[in-house]
Amino acid sequence: MINYFKLAYRNLGRHRRRSLLSGLALAMGTALLMFLAAFFQGEMRSAMESTLRLNSGHIQVRDADYDPDKLSVAWDYLIEDPEQVSAQIEALDQVDVATPRLFASGIITAQNDSVGVQIMGIDPASRANDPYRHLVSGEFLMADDREGILIGYPLAQNLALNVGDQINLLVNTSDGTVDEQLFTVRGIYTTGTTAYDKGIVFLPLKKAQAFSGAGNRASMIFVLLKDREQAEFVAEAIPSQNFKVETWRELNSLLVLVNDFSNAYLTVINLIVLGITVTVIVNTMLMSVFERTREIGILSAIGMKGRQIIAMFLAEASLLALGGVTVGSLAGWALSAYFGKVGIYFGDLGLSADMLLEDRIYTYLTLESAINLIVTAFVFTLIASLYPARMASRMEPVEALHSAQ
Amino acid sequence: MEVAKLTDVTRIYKIGEVETRALNGVSLTIESGEFTSLVGPSGSGKTTLLQLIGCLDQPTSGKVIIAGKETTGLSRNQRADLRKGTIGFVFQFFALIPTLTAYENIEMPLLLNGKTAAQRKQRVMDLLSAVGMTDRANNRPDQLSGGQQQRVAVARALATDPKLILADEPTANLDTENGEQVMEIMKKLNKETGTTFVFATHDPRVIKYASRVVTLHDGLIEKDSKVNGK
Numbered sequence: 001m002i003n004y005f006k007l008a009y010r011n012l013g014r015h016r017r018r019s020l021l022s023g024l025a026l027a028m029g030t031a032l033l034m035f036l037a038a039f040f041q042g043e044m045r046s047a048m049e050s051t052l053r054l055n056s057g058h059i060q061v062r063d064a065d066y067d068p069d070k071l072s073v074a075w076d077y078l079i080e081d082p083e084q085v086s087a088q089i090e091a092l093d094q095v096d097v098a099t100p101r102l103f104a105s106g107i108i109t110a111q112n113d114s115v116g117v118q119i120m121g122i123d124p125a126s127r128a129n130d131p132y133r134h135l136v137s138g139e140f141l142m143a144d145d146r147e148g149i150l151i152g153y154p155l156a157q158n159l160a161l162n163v164g165d166q167i168n169l170l171v172n173t174s175d176g177t178v179d180e181q182l183f184t185v186r187g188i189y190t191t192g193t194t195a196y197d198k199g200i201v202f203l204p205l206k207k208a209q210a211f212s213g214a215g216n217r218a219s220m221i222f223v224l225l226k227d228r229e230q231a232e233f234v235a236e237a238i239p240s241q242n243f244k245v246e247t248w249r250e251l252n253s254l255l256v257l258v259n260d261f262s263n264a265y266l267t268v269i270n271l272i273v274l275g276i277t278v279t280v281i282v283n284t285m286l287m288s289v290f291e292r293t294r295e296i297g298i299l300s301a302i303g304m305k306g307r308q309i310i311a312m313f314l315a316e317a318s319l320l321a322l323g324g325v326t327v328g329s330l331a332g333w334a335l336s337a338y339f340g341k342v343g344i345y346f347g348d349l350g351l352s353a354d355m356l357l358e359d360r361i362y363t364y365l366t367l368e369s370a371i372n373l374i375v376t377a378f379v380f381t382l383i384a385s386l387y388p389a390r391m392a393s394r395m396e397p398v399e400a401l402h403s404a405q
Numbered sequence: 406m407e408v409a410k411l412t413d414v415t416r417i418y419k420i421g422e423v424e425t426r427a428l429n430g431v432s433l434t435i436e437s438g439e440f441t442s443l444v445g446p447s448g449s450g451k452t453t454l455l456q457l458i459g460c461l462d463q464p465t466s467g468k469v470i471i472a473g474k475e476t477t478g479l480s481r482n483q484r485a486d487l488r489k490g491t492i493g494f495v496f497q498f499f500a501l502i503p504t505l506t507a508y509e510n511i512e513m514p515l516l517l518n519g520k521t522a523a524q525r526k527q528r529v530m531d532l533l534s535a536v537g538m539t540d541r542a543n544n545r546p547d548q549l550s551g552g553q554q555q556r557v558a559v560a561r562a563l564a565t566d567p568k569l570i571l572a573d574e575p576t577a578n579l580d581t582e583n584g585e586q587v588m589e590i591m592k593k594l595n596k597e598t599g600t601t602f603v604f605a606t607h608d609p610r611v612i613k614y615a616s617r618v619v620t621l622h623d624g625l626i627e628k629d630s631k632v633n634g635k
């Protein structure tokens with residue numbers, strides 16, 4: 001057997017700088033793509049986690065008539081005796097926690113500024129509300145607090161509010177009128193997601209029910225599972241005569257769409273970057289085919305066949321690819337690991353509550369996508385090198401021998 | 406026995422509209438064991454003829470039979486296969502592979518012929534010693550003189566024990582001493598192993614070794630004579 005790799009290694013060594021440069025092009029392409037993949041995945045993971053954790057949960061149970069876009073507290077739209085319903089759901093094996101929530105729309109007025117907000121009545125004791133428990137200052141709500149309110153950090157900034165300050169809160173009530181009351185800011189929370197924090201304020205469930213005239217009712221039961229892949233199964237198990245039961249997949253169709261879209265987008269970028277990179281390599285190989293025309297003629301004259309000549313050039317390409325892709329994926333992995341720890345700050349991207357993003361995006365590289373990329377870059381390089389390799393294999397030995405003389 | 410038989414061979418090169426009749430109906434038979442020189446003025450068709458005998462090229466018309474095998478219509482790969490075991494080449498410009506050592510250059514045709522490691526080693530060592538290059542086995546071509554390179558090229562041409570060795574001006578880039586040395590080696594091999602040699606040459610030092618001299622002129626054989634070479 002001819003050791004094509006030995007030949008390839010020596011041939012690459014003839015133009016060390018040129019080989020290094022084209023290896024480097026491949027390395028940079030691979031590193032860039034790996035980082036991009038990690039970035040997109042980090043973004044999607046963050047969006048998915050924030051959205052599920054803060055907004056949609058894994059399962060939501062609502063009244064069959066409820067319209068989530070209206071934030072109405074009309075009794076027709078609400079679940080009666082929500083504590084009992086949520087206790088029943090929580091009793092299911094796969095359920096981690098279930099808690100009632102009441103939503104109402106309102107307007108906060110402090111000094112001369114007014115801001116529209118979404119009022120969320122929560123059970124302060126439930127673990128499902130842990131994401132709101134991260135406070136910039138002050139304290140979390142108590143279940144029996146009748147005058148306290150929890151507001152987000154960006155809203156506090158916006159209205160120049162501190163813990164202990166009073167605000168006027170106006171609410172749309174269940175009978176279609178409004179009510180208002182003074183509340184004291186007990187605490188200022190942050191979830192790290194400005195889009196969320198700037199628009200949502202918390203009251204204890206009991207207070208929210210009384211204030212909005214909802215009585216012993218809630219807008220939904222918010223459910224978190226031990227494993228979110230069980231959502232469809234659990235949804236089936238929840239009695240649904242009067243309820244509408246939706247899983248996170250149904251609740252986040254936009255997010256799922258964005259996820260698919262960003263994957264498609266990434267594929268296009270991959271093709272473009274790999275296309276450019278591979279062009280550099282093909283160019284280098286074409287150069288070396290032309291330079292070695294005579295040598296190819298000699299090899300052919302002493303009986304080397306077309307496919308052996310192809311193998312010789314493919315061996316060169318695969319050594320280049322091996323070096324370039326290895327260095328590139330190490331660099332890409334290192335970058336992803338670094339920004340996976342440190343994060344990249346974007347601030348409030350102003351996205352809607354359908355797709356919440358933390359202000360800082362942490363890159364996240366899955367083994368699967370890393371391997372995918374490595375294999376693709378490698379295969380791409382080899383396929384592209386077939387062109388110069390075949391060109392070499394088709395040279396007529398006579399012409400090849402003539403060319404250098 | 407006939408090693409090569411050409412019948413009414415014509416080779417026309419076409420560059421754009423211009424046609425060159427490099428060979429114009431040549432018939433020639435090379436017998437086993439011959440040591441033949443092709444001579445003639447520049448442009449008379451020597452190289453062209455050699456390339457046709459060596460299956461590096463195909464005639465515009467006429468028949469080329471190598472080792473009893475008709476070669477017209479063979480594919481590129483079939484021709485490569487035929488060359489591999491039957492024909493060895495020595496070129497004017499030494500034509501070694503620059504990245505390979507002397508040893509590896511000689512080994513290459515053996516690799517292409519699928520010889521085992523042990524067979525290859527034995528054969529390469531024998532050939533290196535036959536051309537007096539044993540101590541230079543691990544040198545790359547650029548570390549060898551022209552004469553040394555040509556001796557390696559001769560060894561490579563001989564590696565697979567081909568029936569026929571074709572050499573195009575093998576001494577043209579060598580000084581007298583090296584040229585003589587290379588010719589001596591080839592003549593010796595011709596005598597000892599009966600390998601057939603065909604040279605294209607202008608060099609009287611080569612011609613004096615020949616057992617037959619074929620003179621070409623304008624693509625035609627002008628004269629074909631047996632002589633008593635050294």
Ligand SMILES: Nc1ncnc2c1ncn2[C@@H]1O[C@H](COP(=O)(O)OP(=O)(O)OP(=O)(O)O)[C@@H](O)[C@H]1O
Binds near residue numbers: 402451
């Ligand atoms: N590849 C080619 N394309 C076009 N014309 C060619 C080609 N090769 C040879 N010729 C022409 O064919 C003729 C014969 O050339 P050839 O090389 O066989 O001569 P030669 O006898 O070997 O000459 P020299 O002694 O100079 O090597 C010449 O007129 C040459 O110009």
Ligand SMILES: [Mg+2]
Binds near residue numbers: 453
């Ligand atoms: Mg010539």
